[in-house]
Amino acid sequence: MKKKIVIIGGGFGGLNAAKALKGLEAEISLIDQTNHHLFQPLLYQVATAALSPGDIAFPIRAILKKQKNVKVILGEVTSINRNDKKVFLKDDYYEYDYLVIAIGSRHSYFGNSEWEKNAPGLKTISDALRIREKILLSFEKAERYAERQSVDKYLTFVIVGGGPTGVEIAGAIAEISKKTMLKNFRKIDTTKTKILLVEATNRILSSYDNDLSEKAKSELEKLGVTVLTNTMVKQINEESVLVDDDLIATSNIIWAAGNEVSKILKDLATEIDKAGRVVVNEFCSLKEDDSVFVIGDSANCKYKDVSLPGIAPVAMQQGKYIGKLIEQKIKGEKNLKPFIYFDKGSMATIGRAKAILQVGKFKLSGFLAWLAWSLVHIFFLITFRNKYKVMSEWIWYYISLRHGIRLITNRTNI
Ligand SMILES: Cc1cc2nc3c(=O)[nH]c(=O)nc-3n(C[C@H](O)[C@H](O)[C@H](O)COP(=O)(O)OP(=O)(O)OC[C@H]3O[C@@H](n4cnc5c(N)ncnc54)[C@H](O)[C@@H]3O)c2cc1C
Numbered sequence: 001m002k003k004k005i006v007i008i009g010g011g012f013g014g015l016n017a018a019k020a021l022k023g024l025e026a027e028i029s030l031i032d033q034t035n036h037h038l039f040q041p042l043l044y045q046v047a048t049a050a051l052s053p054g055d056i057a058f059p060i061r062a063i064l065k066k067q068k069n070v071k072v073i074l075g076e077v078t079s080i081n082r083n084d085k086k087v088f089l090k091d092d093y094y095e096y097d098y099l100v101i102a103i104g105s106r107h108s109y110f111g112n113s114e115w116e117k118n119a120p121g122l123k124t125i126s127d128a129l130r131i132r133e134k135i136l137l138s139f140e141k142a143e144r145y146a147e148r149q150s151v152d153k154y155l156t157f158v159i160v161g162g163g164p165t166g167v168e169i170a171g172a173i174a175e176i177s178k179k180t181m182l183k184n185f186r187k188i189d190t191t192k193t194k195i196l197l198v199e200a201t202n203r204i205l206s207s208y209d210n211d212l213s214e215k216a217k218s219e220l221e222k223l224g225v226t227v228l229t230n231t232m233v234k235q236i237n238e239e240s241v242l243v244d245d246d247l248i249a250t251s252n253i254i255w256a257a258g259n260e261v262s263k264i265l266k267d268l269a270t271e272i273d274k275a276g277r278v279v280v281n282e283f284c285s286l287k288e289d290d291s292v293f294v295i296g297d298s299a300n301c302k303y304k305d306v307s308l309p310g311i312a313p314v315a316m317q318q319g320k321y322i323g324k325l326i327e328q329k330i331k332g333e334k335n336l337k338p339f340i341y342f343d344k345g346s347m348a349t350i351g352r353a354k355a356i357l358q359v360g361k362f363k364l365s366g367f368l369a370w371l372a373w374s375l376v377h378i379f380f381l382i383t384f385r386n387k388y389k390v391m392s393e394w395i396w397y398y399i400s401l402r403h404g405i406r407l408i409t410n411r412t413n414i
Pocket of ligand 1: 003008009010011013014031032033034036037038039040041042043044069075076077078083103104105122123164165262264295296297310311315335342347
């Protein structure tokens, strides 16, 4: 009888696991709560009206259409029973011989979940569209009320969290609010636009070397971003944020400060770290169950005694590795090799044509780093259409400084 493999999540980890199982005589079910694979690294460009959702999201079913051994299921996994080897959705279940869990993470508000409604985080297309509408609506309000009242709160943007996502959003908002978009408005005074990036530790981009994080800070400042380090957000309301002891009036707060993983991982009854990630062994499986694998952002996987970061290359490499490992197990091969991580480095972009890049001891910043960033991101987009589309949008923006996707589609209530 064919072995049953269930993969939960069609993100970077799950999709690569499914692809690595190509050609295997097995019954593979890939379950995802959305119908698309999302290229999260470019999500901030959807949130800041530079790209359309379709440029960075692709139907999982279409990606795997030629892979006959995979069945794609749209549905949310609500629980897992390891004893019965079953994965439950709302109204049915799937049995497995091997289970791959690659469900990524959501943002964490560190126990203040009520902040989410006023300070959305950025993980999904819906999050990005919500942020985009919030930003665009705020400019519309500033334009409409500028002659009658102070509009500072509509022109103040507070981004919480100085990691790559926070830095990228802050840079992009600075560009659109100070350079790109305001040419289209008559009343808004660009000198009044404030962008604050709030970071609790002593520097932004703390996973990079100090000199690169200093460079990123100075580039952000040139774009007009105020970077506040060693600063804590203490309260968030609809129209203000308390930053240390300063109450800042703003209706634009974006959360980019922390991650947590789905509660369904608790069903696995295994070791979970403080961020809710499953602690896996060197084969990316549970210590007590070698038929259950957890990869990507949901896993705490140590390599050379260091926990691997929550970035796309980790999830992709683990996905490929797990696919091969399951194949070897099904074929009864012995001497299985543990996971080896190849560090390809990290990069983050700052505004239109600046970035930082670090690969081991090699470091680069400025325009060349941004070129490398652009090429890598284009390369990893899934289809030729998307690669072409994103590249042409970037070239157009680079030349014209104009973003095209500035639509507010929900009812505005103003
Ligand atoms: C805004 C942003 C910017 C980023 N920038 C970079 C970057 O520049 N470089 C980089 O390397 N990394 C970046 N990352 C991180 C990178 O995207 C993640 O590390 C990577 O996506 C993790 O892959 P994954 O497979 O673990 O999870 P994901 O890619 O998040 O996929 C998880 C999948 O599981 C599905 N899912 C979740 N729960 C369930 C459930 N209960 N039932 C069914 N399906 C479920 C989701 O719908 C999703 O499709 C960024 C992340 C974000 C959010």
